[in-house]
Amino acid sequence: MNKKTLKIGIVGLGSVGQGVIKILQDNSELIKKKTNTDIQIIGICAKDKNKKRDIAIHKYKWFDNPKSLAEDKSLDVLIELIGGEDGIALEVVESAISSNKHVITANKALLAKHGNYLFGLAEKNKVTILYEAAVAGAIPIIKTLRESTASNDISALYGILNGTCNYILTSMERDSITFDEALEKAKELGFAEADPTFDIEGYDAAHKLSILASVSFSQSIAFNDISIQGIKNISLDDILAAKDYGYKIKLLGIAKKNYNKLTQNVRPCLVPSESQLAKIDWEKNAVVIKGGFFGELTLSGPGAGRLPTASAVFGDIFDIINETNYPSLGTPLSNLSENISSDNYNEKARFYLRFLLPDVSGTMASITNIMAKNNISIDDITQRISKKMFKQNLVPITIITSTTDFVSINKAVEDINKNNYSPISPNIIIIED
Numbered sequence: 001m002n003k004k005t006l007k008i009g010i011v012g013l014g015s016v017g018q019g020v021i022k023i024l025q026d027n028s029e030l031i032k033k034k035t036n037t038d039i040q041i042i043g044i045c046a047k048d049k050n051k052k053r054d055i056a057i058h059k060y061k062w063f064d065n066p067k068s069l070a071e072d073k074s075l076d077v078l079i080e081l082i083g084g085e086d087g088i089a090l091e092v093v094e095s096a097i098s099s100n101k102h103v104i105t106a107n108k109a110l111l112a113k114h115g116n117y118l119f120g121l122a123e124k125n126k127v128t129i130l131y132e133a134a135v136a137g138a139i140p141i142i143k144t145l146r147e148s149t150a151s152n153d154i155s156a157l158y159g160i161l162n163g164t165c166n167y168i169l170t171s172m173e174r175d176s177i178t179f180d181e182a183l184e185k186a187k188e189l190g191f192a193e194a195d196p197t198f199d200i201e202g203y204d205a206a207h208k209l210s211i212l213a214s215v216s217f218s219q220s221i222a223f224n225d226i227s228i229q230g231i232k233n234i235s236l237d238d239i240l241a242a243k244d245y246g247y248k249i250k251l252l253g254i255a256k257k258n259y260n261k262l263t264q265n266v267r268p269c270l271v272p273s274e275s276q277l278a279k280i281d282w283e284k285n286a287v288v289i290k291g292g293f294f295g296e297l298t299l300s301g302p303g304a305g306r307l308p309t310a311s312a313v314f315g316d317i318f319d320i321i322n323e324t325n326y327p328s329l330g331t332p333l334s335n336l337s338e339n340i341s342s343d344n345y346n347e348k349a350r351f352y353l354r355f356l357l358p359d360v361s362g363t364m365a366s367i368t369n370i371m372a373k374n375n376i377s378i379d380d381i382t383q384r385i386s387k388k389m390f391k392q393n394l395v396p397i398t399i400i401t402s403t404t405d406f407v408s409i410n411k412a413v414e415d416i417n418k419n420n421y422s423p424i425s426p427n428i429i430i431i432e433d
């Protein structure tokens with residue numbers, strides 16, 4: 001077998017970009033042996049040429065303009081590791097595809113927003129876009145869905161897709177600390193960005209879910225159809241009450257198919273403490289897939305980080321070398337459904353509610369009456385102790401409902417708020433039994 005050569009260019013030399021170079025430097029012999037290919041970096045590019053990097057890059061040709069690298073005649077594959085849903089990342093990817101280069105990217109924000117357009121452009125130019133590193137870091141979830149489980153009708157997918165949120169929720173539970181304290185700790189240890197908005201408000205998980213849902217359910221990427229709720233409102237009281245009930249709170253990305261309609265949600269959920277997902281702690285990620293022939297499959301591992309993410313980039317490089325040529329979204333673009341999304345209103349589940357009620361007799365009875373009027377049965381109602389709330393003469397009450405739906409829950413809460421029974425709207429968290 002003749003030895004091949006693959007010429008790659010890397011734009012973005014931050015955490016992941018440097019990881020890609022490091023893996024190639026450290027494991028070049030192994031990679032050569034496995035692929036029979038000499039992978040050559042023909043150019044690199046980042047914003048600041050003079051920035052101190054953690055690895056030696058002086059032997060690679062520097063490009064000041066990332067688009068020049070993307071369009072370079074000798075290039076086979078452009079690896080985009082800049083990030084951002086628009087701007088230079090989009091321009092570079094467009095340039096590479098239009099110049100008939102394959103693209104590998106770790107940029108979920110870009111694909112969530114422009115994926116349908118970019119995959120179409122790639123098909124027109126007979127090149128491929130691969131993106132394993134964009135979802136759940138080192139976990140080979142795209143390959144699993146696109147290849148190994150492709151003969152199954154997937155019914156649901158549940159993912160812990162954001163390491164920052166999982167770290168914060170785990171830290172609150174294990175160390176009995178508040179959300180703000182856990183966030184500070186996550187920042188100190190490098191598990192949260194200085195501005196963590198994208199993570200804690202659920203957008204990062206939603207970007208990943210939009211891609212997973214497309215590959216799992218053969219529909220175009222539909223980021224705007226995802227209902228997104230982050231973890232900012234989760235208090236230590238919620239974490240402790242959930243634990244008391246035998247649950248943990250996790251931020252889940254969930255896509256479920258029901259009668260050919262798809263619901264997509266990113267939201268905090270109560271999951272049973274004994275479930276697989278409850279055991280995924282700290283910054284780890286996991287995805288559970290439910291399919292016709294295999295039942296249930298769980299993949300877990302590091303969802304981010306320099307080398308784990310770069311290792312997923314190499315999975316894509318190997319695919320290009322081996323010319324695997326699977327459709328990027330698992331289904332040929334012309335066979336993807338346009339939009340099968342639906343809202344959550346009919347979704348049936350049990351719910352956890354935490355009220356802060358004035359310490360006045362009869363209030364609890366009024367709440368249970370309103371629940372009954374809205375046909376909601378109560379499985380458990382518990383009065384809890386909170387020193388902080390005691391000072392404000394408020395009593396935390398937690399309720400676990402029987403199976404009901406969002407319409408009934410929302411109507412009950414509206415009635416409770418209208419009657420001023422509770423000065424603060426309750427925290428409502430769905431239970432994923």
Ligand SMILES: NC(=O)c1ccc[n+]([C@@H]2O[C@H](COP(=O)([O-])OP(=O)(O)OC[C@H]3O[C@@H](n4cnc5c(N)ncnc54)[C@H](OP(=O)(O)O)[C@@H]3O)[C@@H](O)[C@H]2O)c1
Nearest residue numbers: 012013014015016046047048081082083106107304305309
């Ligand atoms: N970090 C992770 O663990 C992880 C995990 C999964 C996916 N991802 C995704 O991987 C991508 C890269 O993430 P990262 O953490 O490596 O980001 P990063 O550390 O912030 O690095 C970004 C790189 O882009 C370069 N850059 C910025 N603007 C540029 C421009 N106009 N022209 C050329 N280069 C430019 C920066 O240059 P300078 O270095 O000169 O400033 C830097 O090297 C993102 O899409 C991210 O979502 C990251």
